[in-house]
Amino acid sequence: MTLAEVQKITNAVVVVGSDKLDLVVTTAFSADLMSDVLAFARPGCLLITGITNAQSVRTAYALDIAAILVCRGKMLQPDAVDIARELHIPVLATPFIMFETCGRLFQQGMVGCIREVLPRQAASPPVGMTFSETFQVQGRNFSAAGTVSNTIKKILRQQGIAEEIVRRVAVVAFEAEVNIICYAHEGSIECRITPTAIILQAIDHGPGIADIQLAMQEGYSTADDTIRSMGFGAGMGLANMKKFSDEFDLSSEVGRGTYVKSVIRFSEECAGQRAAV
Amino acid sequence: MRRAEGSSITLREIVQALGCSVVSCAAQLDRTVTGAYVGDLLSDVVARSGPGMLWITCQVHSTIVAVAVLKELAAILIVHGAVPDAETIAKAEAEGVVMLTTTLSAFETAGAVYQLLHQQHTSR
Numbered sequence: 001m002t003l004a005e006v007q008k009i010t011n012a013v014v015v016v017g018s019d020k021l022d023l024v025v026t027t028a029f030s031a032d033l034m035s036d037v038l039a040f041a042r043p044g045c046l047l048i049t050g051i052t053n054a055q056s057v058r059t060a061y062a063l064d065i066a067a068i069l070v071c072r073g074k075m076l077q078p079d080a081v082d083i084a085r086e087l088h089i090p091v092l093a094t095p096f097i098m099f100e101t102c103g104r105l106f107q108q109g110m111v112g113c114i115r116e117v118l119p120r121q122a123a124s125p126p127v128g129m130t131f132s133e134t135f136q137v138q139g140r141n142f143s144a145a146g147t148v149s150n151t152i153k154k155i156l157r158q159q160g161i162a163e164e165i166v167r168r169v170a171v172v173a174f175e176a177e178v179n180i181i182c183y184a185h186e187g188s189i190e191c192r193i194t195p196t197a198i199i200l201q202a203i204d205h206g207p208g209i210a211d212i213q214l215a216m217q218e219g220y221s222t223a224d225d226t227i228r229s230m231g232f233g234a235g236m237g238l239a240n241m242k243k244f245s246d247e248f249d250l251s252s253e254v255g256r257g258t259y260v261k262s263v264i265r266f267s268e269e270c271a272g273q274r275a276a277v
Numbered sequence: 278m279r280r281a282e283g284s285s286i287t288l289r290e291i292v293q294a295l296g297c298s299v300v301s302c303a304a305q306l307d308r309t310v311t312g313a314y315v316g317d318l319l320s321d322v323v324a325r326s327g328p329g330m331l332w333i334t335c336q337v338h339s340t341i342v343a344v345a346v347l348k349e350l351a352a353i354l355i356v357h358g359a360v361p362d363a364e365t366i367a368k369a370e371a372e373g374v375v376m377l378t379t380t381l382s383a384f385e386t387a388g389a390v391y392q393l394l395h396q397q398h399t400s401r
Contacts, residue, residue: 011294028384029383030384030387031316031317031383032316032317032318032321033335033336034355036317036335040382042358048384050316050318050321051318057357070327072321097314097315097316097325098314098383098387099312099313099314099315099387099390099391100391102315102383102384102387102388102391103387103388103390103391103392103394103395104391105388106384106385106388106389106391106392107388107391107392107395110384110388111384111385112381112382112385113382113384114380114384115382115385116358116379116380116381117357117358117380122335218399232301
């Protein structure tokens, strides 16, 4: 159904994106805990939530959620409205409680972006479980691009980590790997699974980054033609890594190399306790 | 046939329709459910839910039992495959709070319960 239909079914007002009411959304996810949204929501869904701060907008952006429907007669906080406008995320607000909102949309054919959470998708590994492995990455070895990140992805899946977490780690690991291949002589990526998070650390020996702020900007790249001809070097790598991380840290020394750390946390409230069972 | 709005169903009907697991007070499934409230923010639930409602949430912290007692809710239906710990289950048993669990998402659960409450036998 279109956002215009969602608006009508839920008696909603349009807070942001009145020009986007023809956008089609077929799936929905409802939750108040952003940790649950991060763990289970899928790209393209409608997020139904009672959270009114900027957190909901940022989460929606990070997960490519199509639109936000704020329920319970609440209104997005002004700073969150500004961010939604800036990130082009449509926001509607309904006076209905979440139950009525979900029920009405469900009856009109909207389905959950996930139907259920199967046991293997438990959002975090058993308490106390830790794992660490370091992978070497060779500079300029373009044909190997993706090998390390896919290996990491496979390991995480085998550990039963939630699919959304796996997806985010895979994106960050891939970008880190490609950066080493494109710009450094050699480097390594360490993947550590802790009871609360997955931590990726990439270290390389290479030219380093002179202006980190500039390098973080979307679209900025120092890639040469070889790199670009292979589809890399669009200047999205570092920005993407930051976008998919809960914590992101980058330091660099020109002529020496670069260090990147990304922390992707398991959902805190639900999942932490779920894992204890 | 469509029941009048505001009509009620029993917990047993919900358990059977959704295939929920009953984790506490299994003898209390004849309780009637007058409506439902979906939410994970305890302050919202305390402020807005009412007696006889089924509370749909992904929260499993033992505080949920206190909220259910306070608001005289019919039951707590825990979604997303979350499971309360033994301490929470014991507390619920002691306080007479029915707790159900399902692997369904909150949205799918709400949709199914909404349909039951509105008794619309449309096939999806």
